[in-house]
Amino acid sequence: MTIGATPGRLDVDGKVALITGAAQGIGRELADVLHARGASVVLVDIDGAGVAAAAAALGPRALSLAADVADREAIRQVITDAVDHFGSLNVVVANAGVVPRPATLRTLEGRDFDRVIDINLTGVFNTVRPALDHIVAARGHVVVVSSCAAFAPGMAGAPYMISKAGVEQLGRALRVELSPFGATAGIAYFGIVETAMTHDTLDGDDLGRALDDLLPWPLNRRITAAEAARSVADGIERRAPRTIAPATGWSAYALLRGAVNAVLDTRLTRDARVHALVRAVEARVRI
Template structure:
C-alpha cells in the first residue's frame, strides 16, 4: 500500500494529463495551459475533428482521442490508449458537460433528463473510474468539474443543477478515498463562463436573456474560458480540494449557502418575474 503525505505543490511539468470536453471551451483552454506548463495532454471529446485540430496545434505532446463520455467501454479504451501512448497517467480532468433545453420538470422530456445525467454525472464516473489505478500509482490528482449551479436555484434547468450537485459529491468522496494512497482529488466550481454553451443558453433568445436578467449578483458574473482553465490548472498544482471561479462573491455564497439558499428560494418562489418566466418556458415547450 502506498502511503505518506502529499507534497505541498504538484508540478505538472513532465506529467500526463487527460481532459474530457477538450475540443473547445474550458477543456480546450486547459489543454493549452497545462501543455504550456510542461505537461503532455490527452484531449478527449466526442468531436473527433475538433480534438484532432487542437492536438495538432499543440504538437507531439498532445494526443487526441474521440469518445463519448457516456459510453463506459469507450472511456475504458481511452484510458488504455492514453497510458499505452505516454506510459502513464498522472492527472485526470472530467470536464465534459452539456445543458438541457430550458424546461420545467413538469414539461421536461425524460430523454433530455437522461442525456444530461449520462454526460454530466455518469460521464464523470466513466472517465475517472478506469483511470484511478493509474492515478494512485502516480500519486496524481483528479479534478471533477462541478459548477456553482450545484448550490444555486435551478428553475427551467434543473437537470444541469442536479447533475452538478452529484458531481460535487463524487469529488468529495473521491478526495477522501484517494488520500490513504498519496493521491488527491478536487472539485472545480464555475459561475457563468463565456462559452458557446453559455451563449446558446442565455444569449440565444428572449427566454434565455430573461433568465439571465433574473440572476442576482454574484450569479450573473461572467468569466472567460481562459480564466476558468487557469483556475483549474492552479488548483491542480496546489492539489486544491476545491476551486471557485470567479472567487469574488461565489466563495462567500459557497460558504454560506445553507442560509443564503433558504432566503433565495423563498424570494424566487414569490417573484412575479420568475412566475412569468416559468409560464413562458412551459408554454414554449408545449407549443
C-alpha cells in the same frame, strides 16, 4: 513519500494530463495551459475532428482521442490508450458537459433528463473510475467539474443543477477515498463562463436573457474560458480541494449557502418574475 502522507504540490512539468470535453471551451483552454507548463496532454472529446485539430495545434506532446463519455467501454479504452501512449497518467480532468433546453420538470422529456445525467454525472464516473489505479500509482490528482449552479435552485434547467450537485458529491467522496494513497482530488466550480454553451443558453433568445437577468451582481459576472482554465490549472498544482471562478460573490455563496438557500428558495417562490419565466418556458415547450 510515505503512503497516506499529505502530498506536496504537483508540478505538471513532465506529467501526463487527460482532459475530457477538450475540443473547445474550457477543456481546450486547459489543455493549452497545461501543455505550456510542460505537461503532455490527452485531449478527449466526442467531436473527433475538433479534438484532433486541437491536439495537432499543440504538437507531439498532445494526443487526441475521440469518445463519448456516456459510453463506458469507449472511455475505458481511452484511458488504456492514453497510458499506452505516454506510459503513465498523473492528472485527470472530467470536464465534458452539456446543458438541456429550458424546460420545467413537469414538461421535461425523460430522454432529455437522461442525456444530461449520462454525460454530466455518469460521464464523470466513467472517466474517473478506470483512471484511478493509474492516479494512485502516480500519486496524482483528479479534477471533477461541477458548477456554481450546484449551489442554486434549477428552475427551467433542473437536470443541469442536479447533475452538477451529484458531481460535487462524487468529488468530495473521491478526495477522501484517495487520501490514504497519497493521491488527491478537487472540485472545480464555475459561474458564468463565456463559451458557446453559455451563449446558446443565456444569449440566444428572450427566455435565456430573462434567466440571466435573475442573477444579481456579482453572481452574473462572466469570465473567459481562459480564466476558468487557469483557475483549474493553478488548482491542480496546489492539489486544491476546490476552485471557484469567478471567486467574487460565488465564494461567499458557497460558504454560506445553507443559510442563503433557505432564504433564496422562499424569495424565488414568491417572485413574480420567476412565475412569469416558468409560465413562458412551459408555454414554449408545449407549442
